Amino acid sequence: MKQIVIISGKGGTGKTVITGAFAALAKDKVMADCDVDAADLHLILDPEIKQSHVFKSGVTAFTHKERCDGCGVCKTVCRFEAVREDFTIDPISCEGCGFCSLVCPQNAIEMKANTSGEWFISDTRFGPLVHARLGIAEENSGKLVSLVRQKAKEIAESKNYKWIIIDGSPGIGCPVIASITGVDCAVIVIEPTLSGLHDAKRVLGVTEHFNVPVKVIINKYDLNCDITEKIERWFKDKNIKILGKVIFDKAVVNSIVEGKTIIEYSNNQVTKTLRTIWRLLEEELERAN
Amino acid sequence: MIISVASGKGGTGKTTIAVNLALSLSNVQLLDCDVEEPNCHIFIKPVFENKNTVFIPIPQVDSKKCDGCGRCQEFCAYNAIAVVNKEVLIFPELCHGCGSCAYFCPHGAIKETNKDIGIIEIGKSGEIQFIHGKLNIGMMMSPPVIRAVKKHINKKKTVIIDAPPGTSCPVITAINDTDFVILVTEPTPFGLNDLSLAVEVVRKLKIPFGVIINRSDLGNKKTDEYCVRENIPILMRIPFSKKIAEIYSRGDSIIETLPEYRENFQRLFENIKQGKNWLRIK
Numbered sequence: 001m002k003q004i005v006i007i008s009g010k011g012g013t014g015k016t017v018i019t020g021a022f023a024a025l026a027k028d029k030v031m032a033d034c035d036v037d038a039a040d041l042h043l044i045l046d047p048e049i050k051q052s053h054v055f056k057s058g059v060t061a062f063t064h065k066e067r068c069d070g071c072g073v074c075k076t077v078c079r080f081e082a083v084r085e086d087f088t089i090d091p092i093s094c095e096g097c098g099f100c101s102l103v104c105p106q107n108a109i110e111m112k113a114n115t116s117g118e119w120f121i122s123d124t125r126f127g128p129l130v131h132a133r134l135g136i137a138e139e140n141s142g143k144l145v146s147l148v149r150q151k152a153k154e155i156a157e158s159k160n161y162k163w164i165i166i167d168g169s170p171g172i173g174c175p176v177i178a179s180i181t182g183v184d185c186a187v188i189v190i191e192p193t194l195s196g197l198h199d200a201k202r203v204l205g206v207t208e209h210f211n212v213p214v215k216v217i218i219n220k221y222d223l224n225c226d227i228t229e230k231i232e233r234w235f236k237d238k239n240i241k242i243l244g245k246v247i248f249d250k251a252v253v254n255s256i257v258e259g260k261t262i263i264e265y266s267n268n269q270v271t272k273t274l275r276t277i278w279r280l281l282e283e284e285l286e287r288a289n
Numbered sequence: 290m291i292i293s294v295a296s297g298k299g300g301t302g303k304t305t306i307a308v309n310l311a312l313s314l315s316n317v318q319l320l321d322c323d324v325e326e327p328n329c330h331i332f333i334k335p336v337f338e339n340k341n342t343v344f345i346p347i348p349q350v351d352s353k354k355c356d357g358c359g360r361c362q363e364f365c366a367y368n369a370i371a372v373v374n375k376e377v378l379i380f381p382e383l384c385h386g387c388g389s390c391a392y393f394c395p396h397g398a399i400k401e402t403n404k405d406i407g408i409i410e411i412g413k414s415g416e417i418q419f420i421h422g423k424l425n426i427g428m429m430m431s432p433p434v435i436r437a438v439k440k441h442i443n444k445k446k447t448v449i450i451d452a453p454p455g456t457s458c459p460v461i462t463a464i465n466d467t468d469f470v471i472l473v474t475e476p477t478p479f480g481l482n483d484l485s486l487a488v489e490v491v492r493k494l495k496i497p498f499g500v501i502i503n504r505s506d507l508g509n510k511k512t513d514e515y516c517v518r519e520n521i522p523i524l525m526r527i528p529f530s531k532k533i534a535e536i537y538s539r540g541d542s543i544i545e546t547l548p549e550y551r552e553n554f555q556r557l558f559e560n561i562k563q564g565k566n567w568l569r570i571k
Contacts, residue, residue, distance in 0.1 A: 009326050011299010011454040016479065037455035038297045038483040059366065079387055092461060092494065097366045097387030136489040139458045142429065170299040170454050171325035174429040193538035195304065195328040202326060205426035223531070224538035253507045256477050 001156050002285050003149075003164040003183040005034070007207075009199030011170035013191040014219040017252055017262060018274070019167040020044045023126045024263040025278040029163035031124070032152035033131040034145045034179040036117065041167045044261055047122030047129045055119050055132065055147065057140040059096045059111040061089045067108035074100035074109060092137060116140050119148055121155070128155050142174035149179065172206045185285055186212045187243070191220050192227040197234070204240075215241045215284070217277060220248035241284070244277040246270055291448040292561060293322075293467040295491075297483030299454035301473045302503040302527070307451035308332045309543050311417050313554035318446040319414075321421035322463035323453040324407060324434040331540040335419040337412035343422065343437045344403035345386035345430075350377045354398035361390035361399060382429050407434035411441065418446065432462040439463075447558070456486045461494065469561050470498040471524065476508035481515060488519065499561070504529035522564065525557050 004022070006015045019041055023031050033041040061082070063074075068087050075083040078100055082093035089100075089109075101109040116139070119132035130152040132144050152164050168179045168186075180186050186207050190200040200216075207214050216235050221228040228245065235242055247269050255265035263271050294307040304321075308329055311319040321329040348361070348370065357375025369383035370390060381404050391399040407424045420441045422434040431453070439462075442448050452463035464470050470491050474484040484500065491498045500516055505526035516523050527533070536546050544551045 010328070011296075012301060037457050038299075038486055040298070040479040040482055043478045043482060077388070077392065092465060095385050095387070097385060097389055098364070099387050099389040099392070102364065102389060102393065134457055136456065136486070137461055137493050141455075141457045171431075171459075172426065173325045173424060173431045173459065175457075176325075177427075177429055191300075191538075194331050194540040195326075195537075198328060198331060199326040202426060209427040223534050227538055250507065253477055256479060257509050259478070 001161060001164065002185070003166060004185050004187060004281070004285070005166040005168050005179050005183045006187050006189060007168035007176060007180065007203055008170060008189045009172060009203035010191070010196050013189045013196055014246070015189050016040045016044070016167055017256070018187070018189055018217060018219070019165060020261040021263050021274040022165050022278055024261040025275060026163050026165060026282070028161045029127055029165055030152045030155045030161055031127065031129045032148050032164060032166045033129065034148055034166050034175065035169035036132045036134045036141050036144045036148065036175065037169055039131055039133060042122075042129070042131055044256060044259055045124040045126065045129055046259060047120070047124050047131065049120045049122045051121040053119050054115055055117040055144055056113055057116045057143050058114045059098065060091045060094045060114055061096070061098070061100050062110050062112050063088045064108045064110060067106045069106055071105060073103050073105065077103050095139070114138065117144055119144065119151070121151060130155065142178040145175045145178035172203050176203065176206065177210065180207060180212050181210055183212055184288070185281070186214050187217060187281070188214060189217050189219050190231055192218060192224040192231060194227065197227065197231055215243050215281065217243050218245045221245040223248050243280050244273050246273050290469070290562065291442065291450065291467040292469045292471060293450040293452050293464040294471045294473060295452040295460055295464050295487060296454055296473045297456055297487035298474065298480050301475050301480060302501070303454070303473050304328045304332065304451055305503070305537060305543065306471060306473050306501055307449050309550065310554050310558065311449045312542055312544055313551045314447055314558055315416065316446050317416070318418045318420070318443050318448045319451070320438050320441070320448065321451045322435045322438050323451055324422035324424045324431045324438065325453060325459070327421045327423055329419070329451050330421060332542050333414040333417060333419060335412035335414040337410045339411040341409045341437070342405045343407040343409060343434050344405050345384065345433050346388060346401035347381045347384045347386060347404045348379055348390050348399045349402045350379070351398045351400065354396045356396060358395065361394055364389045364393050385430070386433070406430065407437070409434070409437050409441070418443070431459045435459060435462040456490050460490065464491070464496065465494060467496060470496050471501055472498055473501045473503055474512060475504045476502055476510070476512040478511070480508065481512045484512065485515065488521065499524040499564075501525045501527070503527045524560060525553065
């Protein structure tokens with residue numbers, strides 16, 4: 001079983017569209033949507049939820065006013081500016097360290113467990129999907145990502161599947177790190193803009209830091225062919241394989257509107273290129289065995 | 290006034306709006322709080338004058354004083370300390386820097402040292418004061434770097450904050466305590482789904498907000514219908530144009546190439562300023 005994660009650094013370069021295409025093209029696979037902050041893969045995979053679970057993680061401080069004598073020690077120790085003037089807690093700023101609760105001489109601060117989100121195992125027309133929804137304004141998205149990946153792995157192992165296809169999140173921080181560690185290949189989707197290249201270089205730094213093998217797709221490459229060339233040169237110099245270049249086509253937007261993957265929606269140039277890309281990726285990863 | 294620009298979904302045009310708004314106004318401070326992937330500098334090409342390192346305090350154990358009692362591990366809410374065979378192991382990337390381990394160690398064996406997790410750069414681009422933060426590669430937690438950028442807020446200026454995508458801690462740290470949030474979206478099912486999540490976040494924080502629909506002629510009408518239904522003001526629409534996509538791709542600003550947009554951004558700012566009270570959240 002091999003794990004492939006689709007990442008980008010910059011948002012909006014086409015991660016979910018490409019994940020959806022791979023879901024349609026790959027055989028014997030489970031999908032995992034690890035963009036738990038703003039998950040979108042379900043919008044084109046139309047999952048039928050089979051299991052839903054509450055994700056509990058972390059704690060938040062709560063002041064019992066009737067016990068508080070206003071000594072203010074909590075405020076002096078809190079480093080997250082989460083204790084208000086009246087010694088109640090701003091739950092948004094609280095990071096759940098528990099320092100205030102531990103120092104409170106009146107035992108007036110309780111650490112309450114958070115319900116940080118939900119996660120689901122679903123059926124889709126392409127196979128099982130593990131996905132999640134982080135609670136509004138909650139933290140610990142990295143832990144939820146790890147949980148989604150763990151469940152996807154259990155499904156893949158029990159059904160003897162060949163692939164886990166993971167939709168990653170933008171950025172380089174905790175959810176991204178949780179989604180790339182230990183995968184067989186990270187596919188970086190880059191758009192031909194200076195921001196796209198800048199951000200791809202930073203996320204490449206993260207994959208290198210965690211020793212994750214990388215391949216690249218340039219998406220909407222014809223929006224700026226000069227920058228596309230620059231990206232190709234830059235990655236070639238680094239000896240990183242460019243799997244292919246996908247043309248810009250408004251049909252991609254229309255496919256999303258219809259709730260379909262681009263593969264199902266049209267047999268246009270985008271679909272053809274993505275078929276070739278998937279075949280290439282499959283071959284390369286099988287060869288790496 | 291502090292205006293933050295956020296989105297839920299990435300790549301909808303936050304940076305474009307933040308940069309062009311900043312370039313259209315006077316007496317402005319632009320803060321790039323997308324410290325994982327900061328991009329504003331590509332467009333406004335600032336000259337940096339100062340650079341600071343952002344640290345978080347992490348524990349360091351004096352093995353001469355430590356008897357391996359394991360109290361520190363009990364106090365750590367983040368599993369950043371493990372005591373194995375009376376030896377204390379520290380995992381700095383998990384540490385939030387709360388300081389409770391050092392405070393509670395019965396033997397005074399823990400002192401805090403600084404670990405650098407990012408940098409802040411301060412500079413200028415024309416009249417704009419520009420500050421951005423960059424999270425170091427391999428670091429998990431961006432909020433301390435975002436907070437460090439926001440320490441430089443100058444309330445005498447109009448402050449524009451470019452926020453990261455998503456709906457969790459980094460976004461909240463960036464938009465918390467701002468006066469108005471512009472949510473930038475695109476009228477696709479992905480854009481709308483993530484917009485509705487972002488709206489929930491902004492409502493939870495009780496900050497007035499409005500929406501800009503970028504590439505407004507692609508996709509469908511559902512985003513418009515959603516905004517009407519939810520009573521959310523649509524502040525601006527920018528139709529898709531290959532010209533704008535191309536301007537963006539090479540790191541130029543819209544208003545330098547298409548000056549008619551300057552007035553649109555100035556009007557946007559006036560509308561936000563005047564609407565400040567009637568846009569209060571239900």
